[in-house]
Amino acid sequence: MKKRNIAILGATGSIGTQALDVVRAFPDFLEVSVLTASSNADLLIAQALEFKPAMVVIVHESGFRKVQDALKPAGIKVFAGEEALQEVVQLPRIDIVLNAIVGAAGLKPTVAAIQQRKDIALANKETLVVAGELIMDLVKKHDVSMLPVDSEHAAIFQCLMGEEQNPVEKIYLTASGGPFRGKDRAFLSTVTKSQALKHPNWVMGAKITIDSASLMNKGLEVIEAKWLFDLAAEQIDVIVHPQSIIHSIVQFLDGSMKAQMGLPDMKLPIQHALTYPLRKANDFERFNFLDYPSLTFEQADSQTFRNLNLAYRALQEGGDRPCVLNAANEVAVAAFLADRISFLEMSELIEATLRQQNWIQKPSLSELLAIDQQARLVAQNLIG
Ligand SMILES: NC(=O)C1=CN([C@@H]2O[C@H](COP(=O)(O)OP(=O)(O)OC[C@H]3O[C@@H](n4cnc5c(N)ncnc54)[C@H](OP(=O)(O)O)[C@@H]3O)[C@@H](O)[C@H]2O)C=CC1
Ligand SMILES: CC(=O)[C@@H](O)[C@H](O)COP(=O)(O)O
Ligand SMILES: [Mn+2]
Structure with a gap:
């Protein structure tokens, strides 16, 4: 089978490093041609020496010399600066660009990759929050696949497979509730960043971990879902599910619901996006029902956590x-x-x-x- 060639933008982060774990699991199927980082030169060098991409980008110019000195002898081209992100995704051999950059900085590389007709594995939800309508228009125009990596959206995508003729009544995005689930505003007025950085179920980068604690992550995900699945805001609901085992749910017009579940491990949605439409065998840990005798659900507390309503309002306006x-x-x-x-x-x-x-x-x-x-x-x- 022909190998699938990937570019990983944000390779040194939480999603990027887990994506490289997925590549390690499928050496005969996945190969890496581009790796990028913002400033973590040491990790980028180690990754590049292991995976031997054709090109790397270190966005911060200060790291350029070090990366260049380490990788030039291995024949790896090194670029610096933000603009280079838009250039390296154009490498002809790349089939799929995994965008695991954090923040709106991911938008321009996504656009450049789509314009070069690369399929996109999208972790960078901010791309769709900032410019969802324009991005999905470009996806259609250039006829590329937009494969969600965000766990909830990967879940919805999987629930919709085989349902092309069946309209969706609504979707439920599950939310862990974060480290401050059940707390009131008096409690929240004194919380520290180290408390906020302790997510109950997922180990992630700092920005998304704070977003999860403030429920902004779920607000951003509501907007992301609107554009990915072409839904109205009223069709998107959020339900708190503290165990993060059910990753999201689709409800069809007959009231029937499909949910996707599994351990909270981002390697699963990353693999799904990188190997789609194949489901390849792996040895990642399996879910055991007896470890989770109760899966529970609660209403999101949008009075205490105001960000969720701010996001809904922004979407509606x-x-x-x-x-x-x-x-x-x-x-x-x-x-x-x-x-x-x-x-x-x-x-x-x-x-x-x-x-x-x-x-x-x-x-x-x-x-x-x-x-x-x-x-x-x-x-x-x-x-x-
Ligand atoms: N982590 C997770 O489990 C999940 C993450 N996501 C989404 O995936 C994206 C990445 O998240 P996560 O991996 O946690 O983030 P991290 O902070 O762990 O990693 C971010 C990556 O992007 C690079 N980067 C940071 N700023 C810039 C910039 N301005 N320009 C280019 N590259 C930059 C970093 O480089 P350096 O290391 O050099 O700083 C790093 O490689 C986010 O949009 C997040 O919302 C979605 C679902 C789950
Ligand atoms: C793993 C993932 O997709 C994150 O977006 C996760 O959902 C964050 O957890 P919260 O449900 O607490 O926002
Ligand atoms: Mn998510």
Whole structure:
């Protein structure tokens, strides 16, 4: 069987390193041609020496010399800078681009990859939050596959397989509830970043872990689902499921529901996207029902965790609102991680940024990129 050639953007992160575990599990099927990192030169060098890609990118110029010195003798081309991300995805031999960059920085490489007719394995949910309508139009225009890696969306995608003739009544995105599930606002007013960084079920990068704690992750996922599956906001519901075993659910017009389940292990959705439509045998740990005698469900507490409703509102208002929401959230999370604002101040900052930004109804890609930058400045100025 012909090998599948992949580019991994954000190879040094949580998704990127797990994607390389998946590649290690299928050496006869998957091969890596591009690896990228932002600044982690040492890990990028180690990965490149193991996987022998044709090209690597280190976004921060400061790491270029070190990476170049280490990889040039191995014949690996090294590039630096943000623009290089859009160039390396164009390598003709690449079949599929796994975008595991964090934040809106993932948007331009996704666009470049689609324009070069590469299939996309998308972990970078911010791509669809910022520019979902434009991205899905490009996917159609260039006739590429958009394969979700985010666990909930990978679950919905799998539930929809074989159901092409059957409209969806609604979907339920499951949410763990994060480390502060059941807590009130008085409790949240004093939480620290080390508490917020302890996700109950998943080990992930810092930004998404804070988003999970604030329920913004689920808000971003509602927007991501809208564009991936062409649904109305009213068709997307969130249900808290603290065990993170059921990864999401589709309900059809007859009331019947399909759910996808498995251990909380991102290697499963990553493998699904990289080997689609094949399900290849692996030796990853299997789920044991007796380890989980009870799977439970609760209503999301959107009074305490305001981000979920902010995301629904941004989706319903449309236009540039999800882009502004995302930019303000990225600034808020970075400020919380830098101990500059408190946990609850994150939602306040996002609300204030949304209030201060003008509303554009049908922004182009270049307008969205400009709005993203403006919203970041507004949010940063609000922090002071
Ligand atoms: N982790 C998970 O389990 C899940 C993650 N996701 C989504 O996947 C994406 C990646 O998440 P995760 O792996 O946790 O994040 P990490 O922070 O662990 O990794 C991010 C990766 O992107 C690189 N990077 C960071 N900033 C930039 C930038 N401005 N330009 C280019 N590259 C950059 C990092 O490089 P360096 O290491 O050098 O800093 C790193 O390789 C996010 O959108 C997240 O929401 C979705 C579902 C689950
Ligand atoms: C693994 C994954 O897909 C994450 O997005 C996860 O869902 C985060 O957990 P929460 O349900 O707590 O947001
Ligand atoms: Mn998810």
